[in-house]
Amino acid sequence: xxxxxxxxxxxxxxxxxxxxxxxxxxxxxxxxxxxxxxxxxxxxxxxxxxxxxxxxxxxxxxxxxxxxxxxxxxxxxxxxxxxxxxxxxxxxxxxxxxxxxxxxxxxxxxxxxxxxxxxxxxxxxxxxxxxxxxxxxxxxxxxxxxxxxxxxxxxxxxxxxxxxxxxxxxxxxxxxxxxxxxxxxxxxxxxxxxxxxxxxxxxxxxxxxxxxxxxxxxxxxxxxxxxxxxxxxxxxxxxxxxxxxxxxxxxxxxxxxxxxxxxxxxxxxxxxxxxxxxxxxxxxxxxxxxxxxxxxxxxxxxxxxxxxxxxxxxxxxxxxxxxxxxxxxxxxxxxxxxxxxxxxxxxxxxxxxxxxxxxxxxxxxxxxxxxxxxxxxxxxxxxxxxxxxxxxxxxxxxxxxxxxxxxxxxxxxxxxxxxxxx
Amino acid sequence: xxxxxxxxxxxxxxxxxxxxxxxxxxxxxxxxxxxxxxxxxxxxxxxxxxxxxxxxxxxxxxxxxxxxxxxxxxxxxxxxxxxxxxxxxxxxxxxxxxxxxxxxxxxxxxxxxxxxxxxxxxxxxxxxxxxxxxxxxxxxxxxxxxxxxxxxxxxxxxxxxxxxxxxxxxxxxxxxxxxxxxxxxxxxxxxxxxxxxxxxxxxxxxxxxxxxxxxxxxxxxxxxxxxxxxxxxxxxxxxxxxxxxxxxxxxxxxxxxxxxxxxxxxxxxxxxxxxxxxxxxxxxxxxxxxxxxxxxxxxxxxxxxxxxxxxxxxxxxxxxxxxxxxxxxxxxxxxxxxxxxxxxxxxxxxxxxxxxxxxxxxxxxxxxxxxxxxxxxxxxxxxxxxxxxxxxxxxxxxxxxxxxxxxxxxxxxxxxxxxxxx
Numbered sequence: 001x002x003x004x005x006x007x008x009x010x011x012x013x014x015x016x017x018x019x020x021x022x023x024x025x026x027x028x029x030x031x032x033x034x035x036x037x038x039x040x041x042x043x044x045x046x047x048x049x050x051x052x053x054x055x056x057x058x059x060x061x062x063x064x065x066x067x068x069x070x071x072x073x074x075x076x077x078x079x080x081x082x083x084x085x086x087x088x089x090x091x092x093x094x095x096x097x098x099x100x101x102x103x104x105x106x107x108x109x110x111x112x113x114x115x116x117x118x119x120x121x122x123x124x125x126x127x128x129x130x131x132x133x134x135x136x137x138x139x140x141x142x143x144x145x146x147x148x149x150x151x152x153x154x155x156x157x158x159x160x161x162x163x164x165x166x167x168x169x170x171x172x173x174x175x176x177x178x179x180x181x182x183x184x185x186x187x188x189x190x191x192x193x194x195x196x197x198x199x200x201x202x203x204x205x206x207x208x209x210x211x212x213x214x215x216x217x218x219x220x221x222x223x224x225x226x227x228x229x230x231x232x233x234x235x236x237x238x239x240x241x242x243x244x245x246x247x248x249x250x251x252x253x254x255x256x257x258x259x260x261x262x263x264x265x266x267x268x269x270x271x272x273x274x275x276x277x278x279x280x281x282x283x284x285x286x287x288x289x290x291x292x293x294x295x296x297x298x299x300x301x302x303x304x305x306x307x308x309x310x311x312x313x314x315x316x317x318x319x320x321x322x323x324x325x326x327x328x329x330x331x332x333x334x335x336x337x338x339x340x341x342x343x344x345x346x347x348x349x350x351x352x353x354x355x356x357x358x359x360x361x362x363x364x365x366x367x368x369x370x371x372x373x374x375x376x377x378x379x380x381x382x383x384x385x386x387x388x389x390x391x392x393x394x395x396x397x398x399x400x401x402x403x404x405x406x407x408x409x410x411x412x413x414x415x416x417x418x419x420x421x422x
Numbered sequence: 423x424x425x426x427x428x429x430x431x432x433x434x435x436x437x438x439x440x441x442x443x444x445x446x447x448x449x450x451x452x453x454x455x456x457x458x459x460x461x462x463x464x465x466x467x468x469x470x471x472x473x474x475x476x477x478x479x480x481x482x483x484x485x486x487x488x489x490x491x492x493x494x495x496x497x498x499x500x501x502x503x504x505x506x507x508x509x510x511x512x513x514x515x516x517x518x519x520x521x522x523x524x525x526x527x528x529x530x531x532x533x534x535x536x537x538x539x540x541x542x543x544x545x546x547x548x549x550x551x552x553x554x555x556x557x558x559x560x561x562x563x564x565x566x567x568x569x570x571x572x573x574x575x576x577x578x579x580x581x582x583x584x585x586x587x588x589x590x591x592x593x594x595x596x597x598x599x600x601x602x603x604x605x606x607x608x609x610x611x612x613x614x615x616x617x618x619x620x621x622x623x624x625x626x627x628x629x630x631x632x633x634x635x636x637x638x639x640x641x642x643x644x645x646x647x648x649x650x651x652x653x654x655x656x657x658x659x660x661x662x663x664x665x666x667x668x669x670x671x672x673x674x675x676x677x678x679x680x681x682x683x684x685x686x687x688x689x690x691x692x693x694x695x696x697x698x699x700x701x702x703x704x705x706x707x708x709x710x711x712x713x714x715x716x717x718x719x720x721x722x723x724x725x726x727x728x729x730x731x732x733x734x735x736x737x738x739x740x741x742x743x744x745x746x747x748x749x750x751x752x753x754x755x756x757x758x759x760x761x762x763x764x765x766x767x768x769x770x771x772x773x774x775x776x777x778x779x780x781x782x783x784x785x786x787x788x789x790x791x792x793x794x795x796x797x798x799x800x801x802x803x804x805x806x807x808x809x810x811x812x813x814x815x816x817x818x819x820x821x822x823x824x825x826x827x828x829x830x831x832x833x834x835x836x837x838x839x840x841x842x843x844x
Contacts, residue, residue: 373838416795
């Protein structure tokens with residue numbers, strides 16, 4: 001692919017600089033990268049007041065524009081949040097650097113030695129919404145893996161993001177890491193996103209992080225390769241043989257512990273034989289926690305409180321205190337429902353029947369399939385990766401929680417002594 | 423992503439059937455898949471006469487349309503070629519099945535057991551040109567890895583492809599593998615390609631195999647994830663310290679042994695200090711082999727036979743008996759040239775200087791980087807993979823020659839005993 005055509009725009013100019021810097025990034029040692037990240041963390045904390053001052057302007061504008069309290073909360077920074085963001089960078093420093101790892105090494109009969117080595121992806125484009133912590137987090141992960149990164153955050157956080165990147169640039173200018181490796185697109189017009197999506201030759205990958213609309217726009221319009229993250233319509237299937245207490249705990253946790261995230265449950269599928277005995281008790285706990293229940297007709301016959309669930313409801317990621325409940329004939333019916341409405345994110349079976357568990361884990365097509373555990377565990381930190389750039393719901397390159405290796409590519413190095421092909 | 427909208431078209435209907443069959447494919451054992459592939463091989467050979475009869479109609483139409491002799495040759499099938507294609511299937515049977523491989527397995531402090539398992543990608547779309555052998559080859563590789571495949575070959579081979587797929591369907595109907603897992607799009611209108619590229623929800627990946635125009639169309643228009651294969655503007659850099667005989671052999675092999683393929687050399691970069699002493703002898707051998715030389719002004723001062731090389735020439739994949747030669751100041755100049763004109767495929771340095779070799783292998787951004795060996799080795803068979811679905815020139819998912827594992831994804835299976843997230 002040739003480089004995109006547009007000349008001299010902010011997006012193209014910054015992507016070009018990021019690409020130039022990528023060649024330097026590729027040569028940095030792990031120590032040099034870690035030193036730069038530690039410096040970034042220190043300087044962020046020292047500049048807290050200045051960051052909060054910029055953040056206040058974002059908040060002020062948000063309040064004037066009638067932004068919802070929950071969005072304002074995501075946007076807001078204070079001393080303790082900034083300290084937390086800096087600690088996130090320090091945690092990334094502690095992680096092993098995957099770049100340079102030798103994945104494969106073999107000799108061929110003709111004497112060629114072939115090695116496959118992890119290398120940085122090059123230049124990563126990140127498109128995300130109004131959470132300034134993502135600015136630092138994504139920068140830390142991309143830079144640790146020797147990539148340049150072009151950030152395009154939501155306009156609601158633009159003042160915070162500009163100040164943060166200014167500060168990080170100052171920090172990097174005292175290290176071996178080129179400040180140009182970190183670029184922030186300041187143009188808040190939607191066109192700047194569209195332009196990023198077509199920058200083949202300058203960007204090696206685009207990673208969207210945010211709501212369904214943002215991700216759909218990226219997937220539908222990008223010519224640059226994309227790592228799709230996100231949408232999660234996750235199911236928990238409670239089989240006939242499930243332990244009632246375990247099923248109730250898992251369902252409660254998957255729905256209530258943090259409903260706003262992608263690995264929370266949206267639909268509970270319940271085996272008919274289990275439902276008559278135990279569904280009312282499970283539903284009672286959910287109702288107490290303030291969950292609105294929507295059910296199929298059989299569910300509603302058992303639960304007076306449940307409103308009717310429509311096909312659209314089954315296809316909706318609520319990210320809220322709302323749950324669909326559907327009574328199913330058994331495993332096959334549950335599998336068919338998940339195949340139809342699932343988004344290949346995280347799916348769970350609660351059962352004491354090991355044959356059913358095995359079939360569920362084998363046949364459900366999703367990034368993470370669980371036997372007797374909450375879907376809420378689909379998370380880079382919970383998996384012990386120490387970091388997470390997102391949760392991939394596509395099948396290429398990376399699937400499920402993405403740690404540092406997901407931000408790398410590979411390269412074959414071949415060592416010869418004059419071999420030619422016969 | 424929701425499923426594409428178009429209703430009832432051939433493309434969509436066949437992709438749907440492939441998707442239904444993918445669930446069955448996912449459950450087949452390695453033995454069942456191998457048995458099906460062997461049956462396919464046997465039946466192909468038995469039906470040679472029928473395939474050749476269909477092939478003759480393609481050839482006849484091609485001759486009437488003035489198709490070039492080299493294209494007609496690629497299209498033509500005879501007993502021995504069909505036997506070779508069937509042997510290709512038998513070789514795929516011999517390869518280890520990556521599906522089900524456990525890549526990672528670890529326990530978490532909360533007792534969760536997390537396993538990462540190789541799984542089929544699902545439904546693979548293959549878009550290729552007029553080589554009927556690719557029909558069988560791609561089918562064999564995709565089916566061996568438990569995928570369904572939707573094939574869309576070039577219209578010039580449509581009669582051959584239809585007959586081959588008819589025969590393979592008959593073969594599969596006597597096995598555990600569902601014939602529906604193998605689909606051929608017969609609509610030769612370009613629109614059928616465009617439709618495939620947007621089938622999110624039905625196709626998990628599209629792999630284009632063919633010329634630059636075909637690949638560009640796929641990359642620019644697909645919303646389905648793509649594995650980009652192909653274009654190769656490969657360089658050989660002969661450093662000052664290179665062994666003259668080795669440099670001549672490698673340059674000759676990389677250009678002349680098979681100029682029509684993507685891993686052949688298009689531009690020879692020669693250190694000034696080496697050129698004056700040895701370039702005329704190297705060029706002499708190339709000229710004898712019928713290679714047209716195009717050079718920079720310094721090259722032309724040494725080689726009377728060389729025509730001038732333009733910037734466009736450096737950016738062209740000739741796939742022919744034409745070679746650019748440019749004299750460079752040294753390693754940095756060579757690296758800059760490759761960075762500007764390379765397509766991230768295969769690049770070679772011939773040198774006796776290990777520091778220069780190390781820098782070249784580290785700094786050149788390509789799928790395969792060689793020290794003292796011909797770029798012609800970038801090939802799944804030469805690497806010992808036993809098969810090749812193509813050579814990826816992108817950085818996501820797979821890079822370089824792609825064997826069977828490139829046709830798989832992964833999935834996390836998590837085994838719990840009632841764990842919930844705190």
